Amino acid sequence: MSYIVPIGPYHPSLEEPIHAKLITEGELISDAEIFIGYNHRGIEKLAMQKNIIQTLVLVERVCGICSHSHMLTFAMTCEACGGIKAPKRGQYIRVIIAELERIHSHMLWLGIALHIIGHDSLFMHTWDDREAVMDALEELTGNRVNYGMVTYGGSRRDITLDQRDRVLDILDKIEESTKTLADFLLHDKTVALRTQGVGVLTTEDAIRIGAIGPHARASNVPVDVRIDAPYCCYDEFDFEKVVYPTCDVFARCVVRVLENIESIKIIRQALDSLPAGPINLGSKIPTIKPAEYMMRHEAPRGQLSYKVVTNGTDKVARVSIHVPTFKNAPTIPTMLKGNSVADAGLIIASIDPCFSCMDR
């Protein structure tokens, strides 16, 4: 007999609201539908009523996890509209914060995934490591959530030699524990039983639906904006695209852990070769002429895109924000089909969703 099982919009296994309607045959899900829009805050409309300095602060609040990504992408898009080029030191600092943000975001997701599968010890160890990353972010920016490190034409705060040394010490600790975690994930029986073969998204489906970010890379689709369309000096760093062929929740765990090791590599390179010079353009920001541009950034969850239309005033005529979850959430019904109802929470969480970002 067929039953409809609703999950959400408010559910213990969901950190943010989404509504999934599961059509079940006994324990198994035969089909599913997804409904969004429960956290719409009208940010795009509000952004059009404030000047671009205020909007830079506003867009940082679209998301509580990847706040730097939003600020960075919006700033890059406005800079592209105005033909502004940030100095190299400012761009390196942007990269360092973006990669620290990626590590803490991946660790946050891993912790939650491990908690959902019932491995609470590993969840706590993962979040313990994440605290060290948060300390590094606090050391460099003074903040734990909204870092406020981006300004038009560069970065707002410099990195001193003392700060650099303290962050490198933290990275040593994180690198060792991340490698241990990767080894553990690849060989632990509980993790394997609860994640291998669960929520499969084949490579063909990932391409057809348009999945992006670590979610796509875990389905063996090699997409990464940092390498495919470099920005912020990413082409000057040596790092790999992490892809994994098994296309299941297990692959999503492995990709994110291995990406953390790549991010650590990038931060080390950036800190070791931090160019001398100014971090921003100071007061030499030109007036932004009427233009339109779209820029993309590889945020922790995948490609974040901002399209901005300027009209020569101090406000933007249009801001369009599209986050990775908007591209990855349509894959949920495909992944749910054929799995048990008990795994639905884990499969939905496996895209590392941010519904606040998506609803904006």
Add this chain to the structure above:
Amino acid sequence: MQEYKKIPITKEEIVPTAKRMREAGVILAMIHGYVMDDGKINISYEYQVDDTIESYTVEGENVLPSIVPVYDLAAEWPERELNELIDVTFEGLDTSKRLFMPDTMFDGQGQIFVTPMEELIERTHKTKEEVENQ
């Protein structure tokens, strides 16, 4: 540096462009839309061609052909979002279920109507007078 190229097209060129891009293995980055100052609708199909975004833009059209048959789910959510938020019709797109708007949008109850402040003040005065007259 990522590049951005705006290419104006007509609504008849939307589907052939999508087919050409799909055959070339190009990713559809997003479909954007907004209402311009003159009230006309601007819809742009953003394709990722290497490090360049090619933005195929249609202006002033409220009814457009759907590219879901070409780009499948990668185009469905962007089209449904634009349909609900700026009321663009995509011919062939299934809009029988809501995506973004409140559950009750189809019977109109989902809309929140804001009563103008003048009307609220007037109503309050009337109520006050009625209470005093009793």
